[in-house]
Amino acid sequence: MxxxxxxxxxxxxxxxxxxxxxxxxxxxxxxxxxxxxxxxxxxxxxxxxxxxxxxxxxxxxxxxxxxxxxxxxxxxxxxxxxxxxxxxxxxxxxxxxxxxxxxxxxxxxxxxxxxxxxxxxxxxxxxxxxxxxxxxxxxxxxxxxxxxxxxxxxxxxxxxxxxxxxxxxxxxxxxxxxxxxxxxxxxxxxxxxxxxxxxxxxxxxxxxxxxxxxxxxxxxxxxxxxxxxxxxxxxxxxxxxxxxxxxxGAKNHLIVMPDADREMAASNIVASMSGCAGQRCMAASVMVAVRDVDPVIARMVEVARAMVPGRDIGPVISAAALERIVRYVDEAEAAGATVLVDGRGVKVPGKEGGYFIGPTIIDHVTPDMRIAREEVFGPVLAIVRATSLDEAIAVENASPYGNAASVYTESGAVARRVFERASTGMVGVNVGVPVPREPFSFGGWYExxxxxxxxxxxxxxxxxxxxxxxxxxxxxxxxxxxxx
The missing domain is CATH 3.40.605.10 (Aldehyde Dehydrogenase; Chain A, domain 1)
Known part of the structure; x- marks a missing residue:
């Protein structure tokens, strides 16, 4: 030792x-x-x-x-x-x-x-x-x-x-x-x-x-x-x-509107979901895509695929954690979700015994799937599609957790609506990890x-x-x- x-x-x-x-x-x-x-x-x-x-x-x-x-x-x-x-x-x-x-x-x-x-x-x-x-x-x-x-x-x-x-x-x-x-x-x-x-x-x-x-x-x-x-x-x-x-725990939702800045939203969201290997209570876990935000998603895929495990993202904490995370992804894929970026099966040269999983992005997840409801605590982002802001907020409100939520938009009115209606203790606007800095306090709601x-x-x-x-x-x- x-x-x-x-x-x-x-x-x-x-x-x-x-x-x-x-x-x-x-x-x-x-x-x-x-x-x-x-x-x-x-x-x-x-x-x-x-x-x-x-x-x-x-x-x-x-x-x-x-x-x-x-x-x-x-x-x-x-x-x-x-x-x-x-x-x-x-x-x-x-x-x-x-x-x-x-x-x-x-x-x-x-x-x-x-x-x-x-x-x-x-x-x-x-x-x-x-x-x-x-x-x-x-x-x-x-x-x-x-x-x-x-x-x-x-x-x-x-x-x-x-x-x-x-x-x-x-x-x-x-x-x-x-x-x-x-x-x-x-x-x-x-x-x-x-x-x-x-x-x-x-x-x-x-x-x-x-x-x-x-x-x-x-x-x-x-x-x-x-x-x-x-x-x-x-x-x-x-x-x-x-x-x-x-x-x-947490199940943080990021709502992405069609007017979101493509580059800022994509880079921020990938950083939020993959930072610290997704093992933080502020990590982006569910992205709610409102109407046509495919350009943002396409850019997210590019950013995620460019990340190198072992250099840009570390391992998860244990073999048991790795198995649990992979199980969530397997289950979502079997239920009909589309894996856009697959981090399963990663091996890092010189660290073959490490507990690595790369950034993983899954599209067309439905709100009833376990990966959309439960805390995964890994570098995995589930994308749920919505036709309106109200529908997106309803998806967020349905979570029993109340830690954090964010919205990507250029509209002050939309940002204010999410701030008022999100059922969380911390809200961000164009911020992937909305942690308040001192002297403002950290803390969520509900579960x-x-x-x-x-x-x-x-x-x-x-x-x-x-x-x-x-x-x-x-x-x-x-x-x-x-x-x-």
Whole structure:
């Protein structure tokens, strides 16, 4: 193995434990590069107790002092961008440019956390003569973040900087498929001056997740992953009276109108469906072609066929994921859909054991087909035909997911209609990946999110803190009233 077996990072140090392990694979080659321990309730409790000990001193610091850690940490991310990106590429399979972009986005998330002293301010008002009311935000205590495999570095940073800058101590449970980046994050935070115990990494699978949801001293849990698991985590955490925000899957629709700019639409849509091998919740999954947009589709086919697996697109995460994706394509083709670009059966020279599938575009998909309804999580785009904008919106509205939608058009009226009627939390106009940038928050609707609020940006402040209200009267001459 290239890397030593991983250990949990607790109390500022790696800790040994006699635990069962799981192999960690490099999906580009299909080879084992490390092993990850499968922690349970005992290991989670050890991390919680360490976090509880660190919490009083950390939360007592003024927020302006807490964020100094993230000024320094952001600089470390930028210093080590090449090695951090290489680690993401190894454990996840992303091509170099995608892995670098992931690290730089993590740095941007830290930049927002550094602005929290100017954003997470209290409120003060004289509500009656001589009487003031004040609201301040206080940290929750020990919190936990359960992260997915598709962004080993960036998605944990949706929660780490804000939750910790707001005074909490955090336990990260990374995906057992991509655990290497998490330990490096812990090391860099210590180098940036974060006190031991404020951030810790506990590796594992289902047992660790259940222990986090059940632990009485964990106040809040965030989760990013599949909808099925998000529901389980949300129900279990909230049944234990915790705050929980669980982000699930997606089935993002791109509506293409006849007036769409051919080149922009084609290149954007292919990039959206194939970026990160389609393994992102913002990926284009269904294109709804309104009337005659065949010139756009023809150009998309050209762009997709020019992409080289291993150079322009990385592998999917596992052999099981590859088999599942191919099964969706096989089934759609058997049901009468037309495969315009076929990425099945790809072999990359020098990486013959990797889990590669090339960009795949399928036309004449009907809304009832599984590939049009279920999250594929691969570089596959299903094209559904529609005769009107209203019909296209109806196709989008029929999805139980509510993550994101986009429209390609030159009409402001059409764009506004899609924005108002799309049943999603994020909408784009001539944008293939409509992710809001900070300070705007990321978050979908319906089967794509369980819980209240958003996970990033200003919306996260409410989730990671609780408000305390103070009413004060110093003026003895103030009249007697209902507040006396």
């Amino acid at each position: 290239k890397y030593d077996p991983l250990r949990n990072h607790v109390g500022g140090a790696l800790v040994d434990a006699d635990l069962p392990t799981l192999d960690v694979y490099d999906p580009s080659h299909g080879t084992v590069i490390s092993r990850v321990p499968l922690s349970g309730a005992r290991e989670v409790d050890a991390a919680v107790q360490c976090a509880r000990a660190a919490f009083p001193a950390w939360s007592a610091l003024p927020i302006k002092e807490r964020v100094q850690v993230f000024f320094r940490y952001k600089a470390l991310l930028e210093r080590d961008v090449d090695t951090l990106a290489a680690l993401v590429s190894e454990e996840n399979g992303k091509i170099e440019s995608e892995a670098r972009a992931e690290i730089l986005k993590a740095a941007e998330l830290c930049e927002f956390a550094c602005s929290l002293p100017q954003i997470a301010t209290g409120e003060l008002l004289e509500v009656s003569r001589g009487v003031e009311c004040r609201v301040e935000r206080f940290s929750l205590g020990v919190v936990a973040s359960i992260a997915p495999f598709n962004f080993p570095n960036m998605v944990p940073h949706w929660t780490i900087p804000n939750a910790i800058a707001l005074g909490n101590c955090m336990i990260l449970k990374p995906s057992e498929l991509v655990p290497l980046s998490a330990n490096r994050t812990a090391e860099l935070l210590l180098e940036a001056g974060l006190p031991a115990g404020v951030f810790q990494v506990v590796h594992g699978g289902r047992d660790a997740v259940e222990a986090i949801c059940d632990h009485p001293d964990i106040a809040a849990v965030s989760f990013v992953g599949s909808t099925a698991t998000a529901k389980v985590v949300y129900r279990r955490a909230t049944s234990n009276l915790k705050r929980c925000l669980a982000l699930g 794509s999110r369980f819980g209240v609020g958003d996970i990033t940006g200003k919306g996260s402040i409410e989730f990671w803190t609780q408000s305390k209200k103070l009413t004060t009267k110093w003026n003895r001459a103030a009249g007697v009233n209902w507040m006396s």
